[in-house]
Amino acid sequence: HRDKKRDKEKVKEKDKAKEKERDRDKEKERDRDRGKGRERERDKQRNRDSDKEKDQGVGREQTNDREGVRDKDKDRDKDKEKDRDKDKDRQEVDQNKEKDDIEKEREKDREKIKDKEGDGEKEKDRNKEKEKDEDKEKKEREREKERDDKKKKGKRSRTPPRSYSSSRRSRSSSR
Numbered sequence: 001h002r003d004k005k006r007d008k009e010k011v012k013e014k015d016k017a018k019e020k021e022r023d024r025d026k027e028k029e030r031d032r033d034r035g036k037g038r039e040r041e042r043d044k045q046r047n048r049d050s051d052k053e054k055d056q057g058v059g060r061e062q063t064n065d066r067e068g069v070r071d072k073d074k075d076r077d078k079d080k081e082k083d084r085d086k087d088k089d090r091q092e093v094d095q096n097k098e099k100d101d102i103e104k105e106r107e108k109d110r111e112k113i114k115d116k117e118g119d120g121e122k123e124k125d126r127n128k129e130k131e132k133d134e135d136k137e138k139k140e141r142e143r144e145k146e147r148d149d150k151k152k153k154g155k156r157s158r159t160p161p162r163s164y165s166s167s168r169r170s171r172s173s174s175r
Contacts, residue, residue, distance in 0.1 A: 007116060011109040015102070022098055033087065044076060 051069045 003116065004113065007109075007113050011106075014105070014109075018102075018105070026094075040076075040080075044073075047072065 048069065051072075
């Protein structure tokens with residue numbers, strides 16, 4: 001039961017870590033997009049400045065340049081809108097990928113949990129076998145101890161210990 005809880009906690013921690021990574025990736029992408037936007041704004045400003053300089057030089061070309069600048073601005077606005085739409089599409093695709101990834105990971109985790117439950121039964125069987133083996137080894141050790149004890153007792157009975165007084169008695173009786 002504890003293993004199941006641990007597995008669930010691990011799954012939750014993995015999900016949290018993956019979400020954090022995704023958030024970081026999103027932040028990086030946003031920063032890149034912001035940097036690109038800034039560069040575009042700078043380019044626009046440069047173009048406007050250069051257009052203004054050209055406009056000051058020639059009177060006829062001023063009106064044409066102004067119209068050109070307007071057209072360029074319109075084109076840039078259209079490009080911005082296209083970029084925004086692309087960004088939205090990318091975000092949607094990314095979100096869908098993330099959802100799919102999360103679902104796949106959850107399925108894998110479920111399968112792992114199922115496998116671990118099956119492994120738990122295998123481990124129980126292994127533990128039972130280990131216990132049986134240990135019991136057999138204990139019994140063998142006890143048998144060996146008993147054999148050793150019997151051998152020691154047998155040796156004692158064959159050669160009785162001789163005390164000082166008994167050895168004197170045997171000497172006196174032989175005289």
